[in-house]
Amino acid sequence: MASNHNTVIIKRVKKGGHDxxxxxxxxxxxxxxxxxxxxxxxxxxxxxxxxxxxxxGIADYFAAQSISQTFSGSGGVLGGKVxxxxxxxxxxxxxxxxxxxxxxxxxxxxxxxxxxPTQVASSMDRAVSSSQDSEFQSAAEAIRQSMQENPDIxxxxxxxxxxxxxxxxxxxxxxxxxxxxxxPGTAVPMPYTSKLLAAIAQVxxxxxxxISISGHTDGKPFVGANGMTNWELxxxxxxxxxxxxxxxxxxxxxxxxxxxxxxxEPLLPEDPQASANRRLSIVLLREAPPAPPGAKF
Numbered sequence: 001m002a003s004n005h006n007t008v009i010i011k012r013v014k015k016g017g018h019d020x021x022x023x024x025x026x027x028x029x030x031x032x033x034x035x036x037x038x039x040x041x042x043x044x045x046x047x048x049x050x051x052x053x054x055x056x057g058i059a060d061y062f063a064a065q066s067i068s069q070t071f072s073g074s075g076g077v078l079g080g081k082v083x084x085x086x087x088x089x090x091x092x093x094x095x096x097x098x099x100x101x102x103x104x105x106x107x108x109x110x111x112x113x114x115x116x117p118t119q120v121a122s123s124m125d126r127a128v129s130s131s132q133d134s135e136f137q138s139a140a141e142a143i144r145q146s147m148q149e150n151p152d153i154x155x156x157x158x159x160x161x162x163x164x165x166x167x168x169x170x171x172x173x174x175x176x177x178x179x180x181x182x183x184p185g186t187a188v189p190m191p192y193t194s195k196l197l198a199a200i201a202q203v204x205x206x207x208x209x210x211i212s213i214s215g216h217t218d219g220k221p222f223v224g225a226n227g228m229t230n231w232e233l234x235x236x237x238x239x240x241x242x243x244x245x246x247x248x249x250x251x252x253x254x255x256x257x258x259x260x261x262x263x264x265e266p267l268l269p270e271d272p273q274a275s276a277n278r279r280l281s282i283v284l285l286r287e288a289p290p291a292p293p294g295a296k297f
Contacts, residue, residue: 132209132286136169139203139284143171146199153196160196168209168285171200174267175278185224187236194244201248204284210256212283213238213245219263219272235260241280256285 050058140162147153147160159179161172173181173196181193189197204211215234222230238258246252266277 132168133164135207136164136284139169139207140171142203143200146203147196150195150199153192153199156192156196165283166286167212168283171282171284172267173197173280173282175275177275180275180278181280182237182240185222185233187233187240189240189244197241197244198248200282201245201250204282205250205254207284209284209287210254211245211250212257212259212281212285213242213255214257214259214261214281214283215241216261216265216267216277216279216281217263218274218277219266230262231260233260234262237280241282245282 047055143160143162144157147157156179159174159176159181161170161174163170173193175181180190182189215236215238217230217234222228222233224233228236235258238260242255242258245255263272263277266272266274267279268274268276271277
């Protein structure tokens with residue numbers, strides 16, 4: 001007997017084929033495009049809002065061979081400054097645009113213009129100070145070399161002390177036992193003292209800085225002819241040094257101050273009567289930079 005049941009065949013078709021795995025790729029590409037555009041416009045906005053100093057900081061950051069010198073903040077892109085009061089550093093999301101009234105914009109521009117002379121003066125101060133430090137160091141080396149080349153004063157190298165102070169380059173001619181700079185109790189210099197000051201004058205005459213000269217004695221009480229005390233003696237020796245420098249060719253206009261300080265500033269405070277306290281001090285003074293044009297004080 002023939003079967004009345006038909007065979008049912010179920011055919012499953014696998015869809016997708018070659019392009020099935022590309023169904024969502026365009027979304028990833030579009031997201032990358034949007035992200036790139038957002039980054040581009042954010043970069044344009046940052047370039048428009050950063051100051052010239054911050055731009056230089058960015059440029060120096062990517063120049064590996066250079067050392068950048070920044071004057072504000074952390075030295076990064078924004079120099080440690082926040083974008084606004086509602087920025088991330090203030091606890092909120094950074095605002096992209098801020099509305100300002102014309103008056104506030106004018107005030108900011110005015111304050112920025114007023115700060116420029118101060119910034120320029122500060123930069124000039126640093127540059128002049130660095131330049132003078134280098135000149136003072138070269139002058140000290142030149143004095144040492146000049147002394148070594150002159151046999152008459154070469155043995156005095158241990159009695160000449162040079163250092164840089166906030167006032168300038170200080171050159172001190174110090175007495176030693178048996179080797180004073182002046183005859184005892186007078187302002188009459190020893191022959192080698194005149195030669196030493198002449199060598200110093202030849203070096204400091206190359207620089208435009210003014211000089212300050214001061215005389216010092218030890219702390220032992222002294223009463224000389226006509227009631228002369230350590231005060232008059234130290235002042236007379238400082239003035240004698242000024243005359244010797246002038247005779248060596250130093251212009252008198254370069255002398256800013258001649259002072260006698262007696263024993264008020266001993267070189268060795270623990271031993272006020274030590275011979276080293278008797279000395280001449282010549283300071284090549286630091287000169288302030290010229291004021292920038294338009295600066296107001």
